[in-house]
Amino acid sequence: MTHNFSxxxxxxxxxxxxxxxxxxxxxxxxxxxxxxLEMSVAPVRNAIKRLEADGLVAVIPRSGTYVRxxxxxxxxxxxxxxxxLDGMAGYLVAERVAANDxxxxxxxxxxxxxxxxxxxxxxxEHVRQxxxxxxxxxxxxxxxADNALIANSYHSVRSRMKLVLSFISPIHVDRENSVREHRxxxxxxxxxxxxxxRRLCQNHRSLVRQxxxxxxx
Numbered sequence: 001m002t003h004n005f006s007x008x009x010x011x012x013x014x015x016x017x018x019x020x021x022x023x024x025x026x027x028x029x030x031x032x033x034x035x036x037l038e039m040s041v042a043p044v045r046n047a048i049k050r051l052e053a054d055g056l057v058a059v060i061p062r063s064g065t066y067v068r069x070x071x072x073x074x075x076x077x078x079x080x081x082x083x084x085l086d087g088m089a090g091y092l093v094a095e096r097v098a099a100n101d102x103x104x105x106x107x108x109x110x111x112x113x114x115x116x117x118x119x120x121x122x123x124x125e126h127v128r129q130x131x132x133x134x135x136x137x138x139x140x141x142x143x144x145a146d147n148a149l150i151a152n153s154y155h156s157v158r159s160r161m162k163l164v165l166s167f168i169s170p171i172h173v174d175r176e177n178s179v180r181e182h183r184x185x186x187x188x189x190x191x192x193x194x195x196x197x198r199r200l201c202q203n204h205r206s207l208v209r210q211x212x213x214x215x216x217x
Contacts, residue, residue: 098192
């Protein structure tokens with residue numbers, strides 16, 4: 001039961017942070033959150049520890065707990081890691097398809113259905129839905145890569161990525177081009193073309209890093 005409460009507290013705070021409801025540098029009142037969620041402070045404190053490990057909150061002794069304030073340079077560092085992880089994940093899934101460990105046709109149908117939905121949500125007012133589908137697309141690839149270390153590393157930076165995308169997507173990201181890139185990634189992976197899958201997955205993430213660098217400049 002304690003685990004369920006901790007999970008509920010974690011998911012609630014995570015969503016509030018990445019959605020911007022809890023803004024950078026905002027204090028997190030643990031007793032108030034516990035009271036709001038109708039639980040003791042212990043599971044909320046456990047959730048805070050996880051969020052601190054995710055890099056989303058800062059716990060300052062004798063001061064309190066605060067939403068972490070990211071610089072653009074922090075976000076660039078995160079995307080440099082994501083590029084490497086995404087490239088390797090794409091390579092590993094394509095390798096599994098080539099070895100017949102994964103049904104390429106079944107995976108193609110699964111990923112294509114997500115991209116088709118993304119295409120239906122290209123309008124600016126549907127950015128949130130588009131971003132959710134984008135996250136699911138990449139999560140499937142990481143799950144299918146069958147490498148727990150890579151998956152865990154991706155999980156540790158995905159919160160920062162969502163913060164980035166919620167900030168820059170409506171203005172800077174060419175979502176139509178992103179959809180085209182997703183379809184190319186599907187083709188490379190499901191045909192078992194490992195090096196092409198690695199290149200496309202890595203380049204797909206590189207675009208966002210370049211946008212962040214231009215904003216920093």
